[in-house]
Amino acid sequence: MKYYNHICRQLARDAGHLGGVPLWLAFRCLPSLLLCALLLLLSTAPARAMLEEGSGEPDINGVESGQLLLLDQAGGSVTPALMHASKVHFDISGMIATASVEQSFRNDTDRALEGVYAFPLPDNAAVRYLEMVIGERRIVGKVREKAVAKKIYQAAKKAGKKASLVEQQRPNLFTNRIANIGPGEEITVRMEYVQEVSFDTGTFSLRFPMTIMPRYMPGEPVSRPGDPEDVEALMLAVNPYLGWAVPTDQVSDADAISPLLHPSPGSERTPLNPIEITAQLDMGMPLANVESPYHDIALARRAGVYDIRLASGVSEMDRDFVLSWRVVIGATPAAALFTQEVGGEHFGLLMVVPPTPDRAPAPVIPREIVFVVDTSGSMGGVSIEQARASVSRALQQLRPEDYFNIIEFNSVHRALYRQPMPATRHHVQGALDFVRKLHASGGTEMLSALQAALARPRRAADEFREQALLRQVIFITDGAVGNEAALFEEISARLGSSRLFTVGIGSAPNSWFMRKAAQAGRGTHTHIGDLNEVGRKMSELFDQLAHPASVNLSIDWPGLVEAWPQRVPDLYQGQPLLVAVNFGTASPRGEVMISGEINAQVWSVRLQLGSGADPATTTGHRGVASLWARHKIAGLLDEKLAGRDEAAVRADVLPVALQHQLLSPYTSFVAVEEVVSRPQGEALDSKPVLNTRPRGQRPQGYAYPRTATTGPAKAWFGGLLLFLGLMLRVLRQGEVDHVPVNQS
Amino acid sequence: MSRSISLRNWRDVLVLCLLLAGMHQIAGAGLIKAKAWLAPLLIEGAWHKTLLSGGAAVKPWPWADTWPVARLRAPAQEVDLLVLAGDSGNALAFGPGHTRASAPLGSTGLAVIGGHRDTHFAFLQQLQTGDVLQLQLPSGELRPYRVQASRVVDAGLETLPATGDSEQLLLVTCYPFDALRAGGPLRYTVSAVPEPFYTDTAEQRSSSAGIYAL
Numbered sequence: 031m032k033y034y035n036h037i038c039r040q041l042a043r044d045a046g047h048l049g050g051v052p053l054w055l056a057f058r059c060l061p062s063l064l065l066c067a068l069l070l071l072l073s074t075a076p077a078r079a080m081l082e083e084g085s086g087e088p089d090i091n092g093v094e095s096g097q098l099l100l101l102d103q104a105g106g107s108v109t110p111a112l113m114h115a116s117k118v119h120f121d122i123s124g125m126i127a128t129a130s131v132e133q134s135f136r137n138d139t140d141r142a143l144e145g146v147y148a149f150p151l152p153d154n155a156a157v158r159y160l161e162m163v164i165g166e167r168r169i170v171g172k173v174r175e176k177a178v179a180k181k182i183y184q185a186a187k188k189a190g191k192k193a194s195l196v197e198q199q200r201p202n203l204f205t206n207r208i209a210n211i212g213p214g215e216e217i218t219v220r221m222e223y224v225q226e227v228s229f230d231t232g233t234f235s236l237r238f239p240m241t242i243m244p245r246y247m248p249g250e251p252v253s254r255p256g257d258p259e260d261v262e263a264l265m266l267a268v269n270p271y272l273g274w275a276v277p278t279d280q281v282s283d284a285d286a287i288s289p290l291l292h293p294s295p296g297s298e299r300t301p302l303n304p305i306e307i308t309a310q311l312d313m314g315m316p317l318a319n320v321e322s323p324y325h326d327i328a329l330a331r332r333a334g335v336y337d338i339r340l341a342s343g344v345s346e347m348d349r350d351f352v353l354s355w356r357v358v359i360g361a362t363p364a365a366a367l368f369t370q371e372v373g374g375e376h377f378g379l380l381m382v383v384p385p386t387p388d389r390a391p392a393p394v395i396p397r398e399i400v401f402v403v404d405t406s407g408s409m410g411g412v413s414i415e416q417a418r419a420s421v422s423r424a425l426q427q428l429r430p431e432d433y434f435n436i437i438e439f440n441s442v443h444r445a446l447y448r449q450p451m452p453a454t455r456h457h458v459q460g461a462l463d464f465v466r467k468l469h470a471s472g473g474t475e476m477l478s479a480l481q482a483a484l485a486r487p488r489r490a491a492d493e494f495r496e497q498a499l500l501r502q503v504i505f506i507t508d509g510a511v512g513n514e515a516a517l518f519e520e521i522s523a524r525l526g527s528s529r530l531f532t533v534g535i536g537s538a539p540n541s542w543f544m545r546k547a548a549q550a551g552r553g554t555h556t557h558i559g560d561l562n563e564v565g566r567k568m569s570e571l572f573d574q575l576a577h578p579a580s581v582n583l584s585i586d587w588p589g590l591v592e593a594w595p596q597r598v599p600d601l602y603q604g605q606p607l608l609v610a611v612n613f614g615t616a617s618p619r620g621e622v623m624i625s626g627e628i629n630a631q632v633w634s635v636r637l638q639l640g641s642g643a644d645p646a647t648t649t650g651h652r653g654v655a656s657l658w659a660r661h662k663i664a665g666l667l668d669e670k671l672a673g674r675d676e677a678a679v680r681a682d683v684l685p686v687a688l689q690h691q692l693l694s695p696y697t698s699f700v701a702v703e704e705v706v707s708r709p710q711g712e713a714l715d716s717k718p719v720l721n722t723r724p725r726g727q728r729p730q731g732y733a734y735p736r737t738a739t740t741g742p743a744k745a746w747f748g749g750l751l752l753f754l755g756l757m758l759r760v761l762r763q764g765e766v767d768h769v770p771v772n773q774s
Numbered sequence: 775m776s777r778s779i780s781l782r783n784w785r786d787v788l789v790l791c792l793l794l795a796g797m798h799q800i801a802g803a804g805l806i807k808a809k810a811w812l813a814p815l816l817i818e819g820a821w822h823k824t825l826l827s828g829g830a831a832v833k834p835w836p837w838a839d840t841w842p843v844a845r846l847r848a849p850a851q852e853v854d855l856l857v858l859a860g861d862s863g864n865a866l867a868f869g870p871g872h873t874r875a876s877a878p879l880g881s882t883g884l885a886v887i888g889g890h891r892d893t894h895f896a897f898l899q900q901l902q903t904g905d906v907l908q909l910q911l912p913s914g915e916l917r918p919y920r921v922q923a924s925r926v927v928d929a930g931l932e933t934l935p936a937t938g939d940s941e942q943l944l945l946v947t948c949y950p951f952d953a954l955r956a957g958g959p960l961r962y963t964v965s966a967v968p969e970p971f972y973t974d975t976a977e978q979r980s981s982s983a984g985i986y987a988l
Contacts, residue, residue, distance in 0.1 A: 734927070734934060734946055734961045735866065735873055735886070735888030735946055736861075736863065736956075737890050737891055737895065737961065738890065738957060739806050739867075739890050739956060740802070740803075740956045741890075741893070742892055742953070742954050743954045743955060744800065744803035745800055746954050748798070748802075749796065750796070751793070751795045751799060752797070752800070754792050754796075755792030758789045759789050761785075
């Protein structure tokens with residue numbers, strides 16, 4: 031106590047020397063506190079230096095960081111049990127492409143295996159044929175109701191028969207299960223699908239996805255304690271699709287849509303999943319150019335038909351294959367109808383290109399553009415660079431009278447400005463800085479970001495603007511999420527007068543999400559797969575944003591027909607109108623009139639049916655009937671999104687899918703060989719067929735847990751505050767002591 | 775005179791505020807430690823019931839959002855912990871948690887257990903290569919593991935691999951151990967592989983015994 035008093039007196043005297051307490055605080059107390067803080071900081075610095083060494087290590091060894099490689103004794107990497115190779119051939123005639131996809135699975139082990147392969151297909155593919163090829167034998171598959179097909183497959187698997195079950199998990203994501211592949215055997219599954227070629231601003235194109243970007247599964251795992259069976263399932267990973275994800279309350283089929291990936295990235299020379307791609311292109315008119323932006327192709331022409339194949343023969347399945355072509359100028363018809371007769375019924379596919387309006391300058395409508403940028407972990411690698419470049423390019427195309435904002439999202443979302451800002455040079459510069467600092471990590475909580483982007487602007491009528499702003503949301507993402515349906519619902523529910531445009535990023539974007547989200551958002555979708563494409567694609571998008579759309583489209587059919595989609599959407603510049611139609615048993619006759627409005631000008635196009643004179647209306651186009659059925663199924667499923675009862679939708683979809691032998695969410699293809707090839711009693715292992723990681727994407731995994739508490743910081747800070755408090759108290763005591771000393 | 779009184783009052787209030795705020799912070803730190811120390815006593819009961827029932831998940835208290843899934847022992851460090859389901863913040867406050875996205879404990883693949891560096895997993899810094907870890911599964915089965923490597927990773931640059939074709943245990947905590955700031959990007963990881971001599975699949979394993987390159 032004596033000692034304490036002594037210190038107090040010393041401190042007080044010291045303060046007196048310096049000319050008062052405030053000065054003492056400034057010159058004695060503060061510097062010593064700063065010194066203490068500095069020392070504390072220094073003590074943690076060596077630890078930080080150490081870890082940088084640690085994280086540098088894996089790169090030295092040339093191994094991908096954070097990844098485990100199992101090497102065998104000879105030093106080569108362990109090969110997966112099931113080898114897979116694919117072959118695809120496109121037969122393109124006019125607007126319709128028929129593709130044949132062959133998947134071969136070879137069992138290199140010495141025991142019978144069941145293979146599980148999750149694979150993507152174009153999201154508008156009408157899968158209508160399946161066969162299993164075993165040596166010389168061919169077994170044709172049948173479309174059955176999903177549960178029935180599963181039962182047939184399970185029975186065959188149990189009995190030791192070879193069987194294949196192809197199910198649709200998403201319109202662009204399918205699973206193929208092949209049972210009882212004997213040791214050393216190879217089984218090929220051949221599928222056939224029809225799709226319409228897409229046409230945009232004079233360019234025809236076809237996109238064939240080859241791998242599946244690992245998707246983010248929002249929500250909590252569904253198994254809950256209190257249900258012993260479920261927990262056991264969770265713990266033992268009873269996971270029939272062998273995926274990496276567990277079902278959650280928002281994505282109930284997460285295991286089926288999360289195929290495992292090869293740990294190492296693919297290579298063109300020795301592909302992990304090799305594919306052979308060939309195409310026959312017959313447009314019935316000369317072509318101006320043929321292009322494949324992501325693959326080297328070889329082209330041969332004979333009698334107006336183009337033969338296309340990969341220049342290197344095979345390629346790695348780590349990115350989408352895109353083929354695009356243009357016909358010579360003036361050869362594109364403004365309207366065409368492709369028809370087919372199947373079983374006495376006449377089907378048609380109508381394509382109309384709305385006229386471009388006269389050169390009269392469109393009125394400049396003030397816009398509010400909201401960019402929503404996905405910065406989740408799946409965007410890591412080249413994708414985030416493409417996203418950054420896209421937003422930067424778009425920012426430079428803004429007009430000074432536009433308003434804009436940027437929202438980035440991963441596990442949480444964050445807006446650049448609290449409210450949309452005018453696109454002045456100052457704000458654009460700030461936004462460019464913001465964009466440059468974006469990096470990819472974390473989850474993909476898309477729902478809350480969409481809600482924020484589509485929320486009504488809080489500001490009411492503005493005294494500076496008499497006209498309402500045209501709200502356009504540009505959504506830049508790879509679409510790697512598992513809860514697509516919930517997002518589409520949210521978009522249609524909250525859209526209001528906003529319009530949503532999607533920009534798909536990366537080598538293997540979720541194309542179904544891009545197209546469907548844009549459809550729900552009444553906008554358009556664009557794909558960017560390479561940094562070089564950013565400039566051109568963003569300019570095209572901004573052209574579409576700036577030009578008025580064709581609205582109030584209507585089609586007058588002669589007589590009663592069943593046309594899908596039933597409600598014709600608005601069309602942006604360069605987009606064609608595509609409608610599939612069922613004329614019934616009567617052969618189509620008469621005249622179709624298509625009319626619409628652009629920029630308050632009415633336009634109309636007439637097309638003569640059944641005359642046979644016009645080559646564009648000739649009959650006998652293969653696949654039109656399947657396309658009509660596919661359009662009808664898609665239309666019916668959209669009704670589910672709009673709130674129709676699922677059971678009713680299912681009852682409507684089933685007959686169409688069964689009659690036209692199409693895959694759908696409610697029907698699957700199953701093929702069973704009648705010969706027993708695995709003796710009873712012999713075990714059957716299930717093995718996943720691994721997908722290749724999308725090209726340029728960083729190794730994907732899940733985030734490390736957050737394992738620090740705020741405890742030490744709290745203790746330190748609390749200690750500091752107590753210390754300061756005690757110091758002040760000491761000073762006060764010093765002053766009290768000091769006064770009597772002076773008086774005496 | 776009046777000046778000195780007002781100054782004194784002002785300073786009294788400040789001192790009081792500082793002391794209170796300091797106490798609050800220290801109490802917060804104490805609460806974190808207390809939770810970490812107290813919770814296992816409650817969870818112990820739940821684990822006992824799990825073992826008795828042969829593997830059913832039992833919540834330690836009715837409103838808990840997690841439940842014990844394994845017991846982790848490090849005999850050399852005299853550490854005995856109950857591993858909870860999930861690695862969310864509220865589970866980790868009570869004990870180390872098993873990351874749901876990783877492989878299930880005791881099965882093929884990479885199983886990840888995360889724990890706080892300043893409470894349950896502070897012992898990771900003492901683990902040496904070759905140390906023995908024991909894991910008790912809900913079925914009662916005891917699985918021995920041997921520490922194979924430890925390294926520091928940047929969680930901002932890497933994610934945990936979603937695939938793995940051999941059984942492995944990965945213990946994760948934050949790094950540096952004595953850093954003040956929470957939420958830093960660095961993680962200290964200890965990987966352990968099953969001890970082959972004790973597993974009943976020893977023969978099958980030796981045929982595919984391999985070298986792990988990390």
